[in-house]
Each structure stands twice: as C-alpha cells, then as structure tokens.
Amino acid sequence: MPQLTAITRFPVKGFGPDRLERVELAAGQTLPLDRAWAIENGPGPFDPAHPAHVKKKHFLMLAGQRELAQVQTRCDPAGHSFTTHWPDGETLTTALNDTASHAPLFARLEALLGDQVRGALRFVQIPGRSLTDIPHPHVSLINAASLRDLKARTGQTIEPIRFRGNLLIDGLEPWAEFDWLGRDVMIGHARLRGQSRIRRCIVTSINPATAQCDIDLPAALMAHYGHADCGIYMSVEAGGDVAVGDRVEPPGLSRP
Numbered sequence: 001m002p003q004l005t006a007i008t009r010f011p012v013k014g015f016g017p018d019r020l021e022r023v024e025l026a027a028g029q030t031l032p033l034d035r036a037w038a039i040e041n042g043p044g045p046f047d048p049a050h051p052a053h054v055k056k057k058h059f060l061m062l063a064g065q066r067e068l069a070q071v072q073t074r075c076d077p078a079g080h081s082f083t084t085h086w087p088d089g090e091t092l093t094t095a096l097n098d099t100a101s102h103a104p105l106f107a108r109l110e111a112l113l114g115d116q117v118r119g120a121l122r123f124v125q126i127p128g129r130s131l132t133d134i135p136h137p138h139v140s141l142i143n144a145a146s147l148r149d150l151k152a153r154t155g156q157t158i159e160p161i162r163f164r165g166n167l168l169i170d171g172l173e174p175w176a177e178f179d180w181l182g183r184d185v186m187i188g189h190a191r192l193r194g195q196s197r198i199r200r201c202i203v204t205s206i207n208p209a210t211a212q213c214d215i216d217l218p219a220a221l222m223a224h225y226g227h228a229d230c231g232i233y234m235s236v237e238a239g240g241d242v243a244v245g246d247r248v249e250p251p252g253l254s255r256p
Contacts, residue, residue: 002171002248004187005144007031010164011075012082012123013038013131014061014068016208017161018075022243025190025236030137031166033079035130037096039109042119051126053135060109060121062164063203067112069211084108096123138233140165140198141177146230149174153224156215162204165231169248175225176250177232183251189240197229204230 007020013035023032040046044058062068072085075096083093084105092108095101099122106121130137142165151158160168167187169177180194204217218228 002169002250004167004242004244004246004248005170006160006168007242007244008161008164008166008168009034009075011036011079012073013056013059014065015071015084016069016073017164018073020244022241024239024241025139025192026239027236028137029236029239030130030132031139033075034139034166035132036079037082037123037125038131039106040122040124041117042121046124048124051124051129053126053129053131056133059124059131060113061203062206063201065113065116066206066211066213067116069206069208070112099123134233136235138195138235139167139192140231141167141169141192141234142231143172143174143177144168144170145172145174146177150217150220150224150230154215154220156220158215158217159208161208162206162217163198163200163231164203167234167242171248172250178229180232180234180251184237185234185251186247186249188242188246190236190242191238191240192234193237195233195235197227198231198233200228200230 007023008017009031010017011033038059040058041060046054070087074083081093082096085091092105094105109121110117142160142163147158147160178197182194184191184193200218205213205215207214221228221230
C-alpha cells in the first residue's frame with residue numbers, strides 16, 4: 001500500500017530543510033511555514049507595504065547561489081527563529097521578525113557569496129502566503145519509485161532532497177503520480193488534487209552535501225524520458241492531519 005515516507009518544509013527560500021513527522025494541512029494553503037521567508041538580494045521590486053509574488057531571481061536561491069548548500073539550517077516550530085550552522089563551526093540564531101538581529105547572518109552571507117550579493121540583504125515575507133516559485137498555493141509531491149527508476153537509468157545516487165519537495169511517497173509504480181493531474185488523492189486525513197507536473201531546473205544538479213554540481217539532472221530526465229519533469233504540484237482541497245507512515249490513496253482506490 002502506498003504511504004507517506006517524509007514531510008519536508010523549507011522555511012527560508014533557498015536554504016535547508018526542516019524534516020517533520022506530522023503536519024496539519026489547510027485547504028487552499030501550502031505546507032505551513034514552507035518558504036515563509038526569503039532574503040532579497042539587493043534592491044528589488046518587493047514592496048512590504050503591498051506584498052505580492054515576485055520572481056525568484058530577486059532573492060537568494062540555491063539555483064543562483066549554490067554555496068548556500070554549505071549552510072545547515074533549522075527553524076523553530078513556530079517560525080520565530082532561524083538557526084544556521086556554518087562550515088567553520090559557528091552557529092547563528094536569527095530572530096526572523098526582529099530586524100536588529102539580522103546583521104550577523106547577512107555579514108556571513110556576504111562573506112560566503114562575495115560579489116553574488118547585489119546590494120543590501122533583507123528578509124521579506126507575505127503574511128499567510130509562501131514565497132514559492134509559482135504564485136498559487138501548492139504542496140509539492142515526489143514519488144520515490146520515480147527517483148529509483150531515474151537512478152537505475154543514470155547509475156547515479158540521487159537523494160530525494162535534491163528535488164526540495166514537501167511530501168515524499170513510496171509504494172507506487174514509477175511516474176504513476178503524473179496520472180493524478182486533475183484527480184483527488186487522500187494522504188492521511190487530507191484530500192489533495194494534482195495540478196501540474198514540476199519542470200526541473202539546475203538546482204536539482206546541486207549535491208546537497210557538497211554544494212557541487214555533480215550531475216545534470218534536467219538533461220538526464222530529458223535524455224531518458226523526453227521531458228525534464230519530476231514530481232507534481234498539488235492543491236489542498238480538504239485539510240487534515242498528515243503524518244509520516246500515513247496511507248496514500250491514489251485516484252480510484254476505494255476505502256476498505
């Protein structure tokens with residue numbers, strides 16, 4: 001029986017994951033605290049007085065600044081503080097909603113990224129929304145069997161975290177998730193609907209342990225499958241509690 005094997009959020013866009021055992025999903029929302037903050041890379045169009053979705057190029061992001069993978073991170077459960085662990089052993093804890101505490105983190109980022117920093121850094125957020133790559137709320141889902149199939153074809157070790165998905169499931173056939181578009185799926189006590197396939201960019205080529213580009217995964221997907229898609233975006237149609245180990249009920253599967 002298919003089941004949910006991991007839940008992951010990325011509280012600050014471009015930085016590392018928080019791994020969760022359970023989460024309460026709400027209808028029409030993203031995973032709580034997923035991409036709740038971003039760090040603006042120099043002057044940009046984001047207006048905190050009228051916050052709205054802007055393109056990811058205006059923020060620090062792993063696709064543009066792969067050195068960010070060197071920084072291990074953790075956000076507290078309520079989203080008040082963001083802790084970073086640096087390669088030299090230093091640990092910094094930043095109060096996300098207290099601008100006076102941000103300077104030490106920004107100084108470390110400027111030293112790490114050099115001339116990739118285009119100007120003054122600042123945390124931004126849109127209350128009640130996520131700073132994801134697409135404007136509408138979604139939860140991203142990855143099928144572990146699809147990754148195993150890709151691994152078998154490439155001969156490369158491919159960690160699911162490269163794809164920065166929220167929900168990792170197992171127990172399906174490879175690529176079966178593509179058949180869920182426009183259809184409802186039960187995961188735990190929540191009902192989700194497949195919305196679109198996720199077209200992959202160069203960020204998946206970055207090894208999360210070394211921060212090096214060690215395999216061109218978009219090219220590998222294209223070579224082996226004729227597309228660069230992996231995973232799907234899903235909308236939460238009916239909220240509910242979701243936990244690691246929960247049953248996943250694909251479309252057409254009846255409850256016993």
